[in-house]
Amino acid sequence: MNEGALQDHLTLPEQFDVVVHPVRELRGAVRAQPSKNYTTRYLLAAALAEGETRVVGVATSEDAHAMLRCLRDWGAGIEHIGDDVVIRGFGAAPRAGVTLNPGNAGAVARFLMGVAALTRDTTLVTDHPDSLGRRPQGDLLEALERLGARVGSNEGRLPVTISGPVRGGVAEVSAERSSQYTSALMFLAPLLPGGLDLRLTGQIKSHAPLRQTLDTLAAFGIRAAATDDLSRVQIPGGQRYRPGRVMVPGDYPGTAALLAAAALLPGEVRLSNLRENDLQGEREAVDVLREMGADIHRDGDALVVRGGQTLRAVNRDGDGFTDAVQALTAAAALAEGTTTWRNVYTLRLKECDRISDTRRELERLGLQASETEDSLSVTGTNRIAGGVTADGHGDHRMIMLLTLLGLRAEAPVRITGAHHIRKSYPQFFMHLQALGAGFDFLERES
Numbered sequence: 426m427n428e429g430a431l432q433d434h435l436t437l438p439e440q441f442d443v444v445v446h447p448v449r450e451l452r453g454a455v456r457a458q459p460s461k462n463y464t465t466r467y468l469l470a471a472a473l474a475e476g477e478t479r480v481v482g483v484a485t486s487e488d489a490h491a492m493l494r495c496l497r498d499w500g501a502g503i504e505h506i507g508d509d510v511v512i513r514g515f516g517a518a519p520r521a522g523v524t525l526n527p528g529n530a531g532a533v534a535r536f537l538m539g540v541a542a543l544t545r546d547t548t549l550v551t552d553h554p555d556s557l558g559r560r561p562q563g564d565l566l567e568a569l570e571r572l573g574a575r576v577g578s579n580e581g582r583l584p585v586t587i588s589g590p591v592r593g594g595v596a597e598v599s600a601e602r603s604s605q606y607t608s609a610l611m612f613l614a615p616l617l618p619g620g621l622d623l624r625l626t627g628q629i630k631s632h633a634p635l636r637q638t639l640d641t642l643a644a645f646g647i648r649a650a651a652t653d654d655l656s657r658v659q660i661p662g663g664q665r666y667r668p669g670r671v672m673v674p675g676d677y678p679g680t681a682a683l684l685a686a687a688a689l690l691p692g693e694v695r696l697s698n699l700r701e702n703d704l705q706g707e708r709e710a711v712d713v714l715r716e717m718g719a720d721i722h723r724d725g726d727a728l729v730v731r732g733g734q735t736l737r738a739v740n741r742d743g744d745g746f747t748d749a750v751q752a753l754t755a756a757a758a759l760a761e762g763t764t765t766w767r768n769v770y771t772l773r774l775k776e777c778d779r780i781s782d783t784r785r786e787l788e789r790l791g792l793q794a795s796e797t798e799d800s801l802s803v804t805g806t807n808r809i810a811g812g813v814t815a816d817g818h819g820d821h822r823m824i825m826l827l828t829l830l831g832l833r834a835e836a837p838v839r840i841t842g843a844h845h846i847r848k849s850y851p852q853f854f855m856h857l858q859a860l861g862a863g864f865d866f867l868e869r870e871s
């Protein structure tokens with residue numbers, strides 16, 4: 426395929442490497458894709474309601490499809506109408522004895538594991554043994570076991586089998602490795618006779634997705650109360666999810682990569698569909714980039730970036746915006762000074778080890794980077810030579826980071842396994858093409 430030829434993401438090869446060509450400027454307008462985290466939540470809550478819910482503007486990523494596939498397998502009716510999905514829910518009665526495959530979607534897998542306590546013998550498997558198959562599930566499984574569920578697993582990893590019934594009551598759950606375990610129990614709680622009085626233990630990570638779960642429960646008429654620090658969440662039992670109509674907002678984590686790209690290159694980029702009052706923690710990427718010296722202003726639901734300013738290093742706690750750390754690392758790699766992201770241990774437990782693997786890829790591109798158990802640092806440069814092949818590590822956010830560095834390199838950068846972008850952002854390359862970037866897509870043998 427030719428460099429710069431505008432291509433639809435639907436015609437890309439099934440598996441491909443991408444060659445990223447350096448570009449002088451980015452210019453144009455893009456509408457942010459629908460939020461991954463709200464799509465998964467709204468689809469699940471709709472299935473837990475009895476009756477029909479229309480989820481307006483659903484994400485088209487693999488993770489969204491994974492949730493839809495599993496909900497269908499559990500007995501939900503699913504109808505696509507344009508960009509919307511109408512779900513006929515199964516309420517508190519997903520089918521028993523079903524095997525679900527959430528693909529490589531961590532949040533989807535964990536949320537479903539929680540709800541599986543309403544069933545007998547739900548098994549979760551994955552066709553991504555080297556990614557989701559390695560991620561820890563033990564904290565959630567232990568919480569479910571303490572509540573009375575029968576649980577089998579591969580040493581705290583997938584495949585797992587879960588059987589209820591569970592009555593509810595007080596439940597401790599560790600919140601220091603992922604917020605998704607707590608969110609899983611929050612989705613389950615209202616459908617249990619006794620509800621759940623959740624006590625979160627350890628240093629709580631990723632508060633923002635927990636607030637998105639509370640927000641989703643409220644949108645479906647579920648009563649819940651939480652302390653300000655979220656260490657305690659009380660959800661009364663015997664409730665019903667109320668069907669209706671919900672609209673998916675724009676996606677901040679994916680768009681953070683476009684914001685960083687636009688800040689790194691001259692030109693002007695307008696990104697719309699990004700509401701100002703939003704609970705997605707990655708909204709903070711805007712403040713981080715501004716602190717670095719980027720020129721970003723808000724115009725209603727749009728953000729306008731005038732790019733090419735000199736950027737400066739920052740030192741920030743990254744836990745509030747975990748899914749934007751990779752994108753912001755691209756900005757840091759081309760900023761003056763050494764940037765450090767603190768308190769990001771959980772990045773090691775994502776699709777790849779986003780601390781060590783990122784350090785290695787930055788070094789491959791000639792950058793200086795270092796790590797501790799829970800931090801990542803990179804020293805900026807104004808010259809990336811390029812002309813190398815970088816490893817995408819099967820991780821969509823790593824692919825976004827490497828793409829941004831390729832756009833600013835002096836020679837093209839090849840990224841292996843770039844099709845994994847589809848996990849969260851299938852139109853990523855097309856959106857950048859619309860702004861003036863050029864890519865070659867090289868088919869890989871399966």
Ligand SMILES: O=C(O)C1=C[C@@H](OP(=O)(O)O)[C@@H](O)[C@H](O)C1
Binds near residue numbers: 462603605608747771
């Ligand atoms: O609840 C969610 O939808 C998510 C929570 C976060 O995970 P952790 O809580 O494991 O940090 C985030 O990284 C992930 O992409 C989606």
Ligand SMILES: C=C(OP(=O)(O)O)C(=O)O
Binds near residue numbers: 530531533775776849
């Ligand atoms: C880590 C991510 O997703 P998940 O945990 O849902 O797989 C992500 O989107 O970056």
